[in-house]
Amino acid sequence: MTSFSTYVHPKFKLNGLPYRFGDLYELALDFEKSLVPYEIEIGKFLTEWLNNNDYIRVHTSGSTGTPKKINILKTQMINSAIATGIFFKLESGTRALLCLPASYIAGKMMLVRAMILGWDLHVKAPEKNAIGQNDQVYDFVAMVPYQVHHSLKHLNKVKKLIIGGAAISEKLIKELKNIDTEVFATYGMTETVSHIAIRPINGLAKSNYYHALPDVKFSIDQRECLVIEAPQVSKLEILTNDVVKLISNNTFEYLGRFDNIINSGGIKLFPEQIEVKLAKFISRPFIIASEKNEALGEQLILIFEEDSSESIPDIKEAFSILSNYERPKKIYSFSKFPITETQKIKRSEILKNLDQAAQII
Helix, strand or coil: CCECCCCCCCCCEECCEECCHHHHHHHHHHHHCCCCHHHHHHHHHHHHHHCCECEEEEECCCCCCCCCEEEEEHHHHHHHHHHHHHHHCCCCCCEEEECCCCCCHHHHHHHHHHHHHCCEEEECCCCCCHHHHCCCCEEEEEECHHHHHCCHHHHHHEEEEEECCCCCCHHHHHHCCCCCCEEEEEEEEHHHCEEEEEEECCCCCCCCCEEECCCCEEEECCCCEEEEECCCCCCCCEEEEEEEEEEECCEEEEEEEHHHCEEECCEEECHHHHHHHHCCCCCCCEEEEEEEECCCEEEEEEEEECCCCCCCCCHHHHHCCCCHHHCCCEEEEECCCCECCCCCECHHHHHHCHHHCEECC
């Protein structure tokens, strides 16, 4: 174990108040004693960040394999924070909002960016409408799509917004099209110490492609899954399970998860791409998946979350935009979709319990 000397930028503020190392450590201990869950998580992380260890322990999300606990060097987190500051031109004095759980890498990194870059970080509960709780204006905010959806009328308070943690629907992208806020989709995971690629989703720079942060390079393996070379945050190449179309060594288009690929009659299909098309017609939560079929090997199915207040959408109209290969052969209704803290649907749990779903068509 290597000893680590923690640096806190002299301009760092939390909720508008300046903190030095000693004050911050006392605050961390106070947060750990809080009765509010999100404050406890902030306290735990700050305590770990301010100790003498040169690493922190984190849970991976499963993007590179089975979820597990790993060590991330604090120097790697600092490098990631600096890269974000450079890419988005966020200098000391930046007013930012933390409205993500500090139990996840995205929340931890907002704290690290603020401490290292000298931001004024304001903390709110990780609720669906965190920015609607006051009239503060923020230079930089990170959210998951669920939060953005419930914050649309308040986004005029935000200059730059990054969205990660789950897929962004075409419907939401359309709603963000004409706002003044600069909005970016992010690509990253725990192993890459938060985002390492950015996709502008509104304004003149809008793109379908993700662009690398400084000192990050991309390639693909034999499965056409993304391989990440990011020496500032990882000593080794990072092998992912994300299938991409590689445009250059710093640009790619995301296609879908390798473990979600459906092989139906010899045709490889990406559920994520079909879901993007159908999202224009279907407002309730749904997923595209597959079940075994003697003739095809696998056949496509569509699974809705039950909603007594909403009628089943016009499937004929929705399916008309799909190719024959992309059209689900069966439709199921599932009582309640299991989700993660970041509102990501747990596909595998739904499929494990498909026998509990009702077949509609």
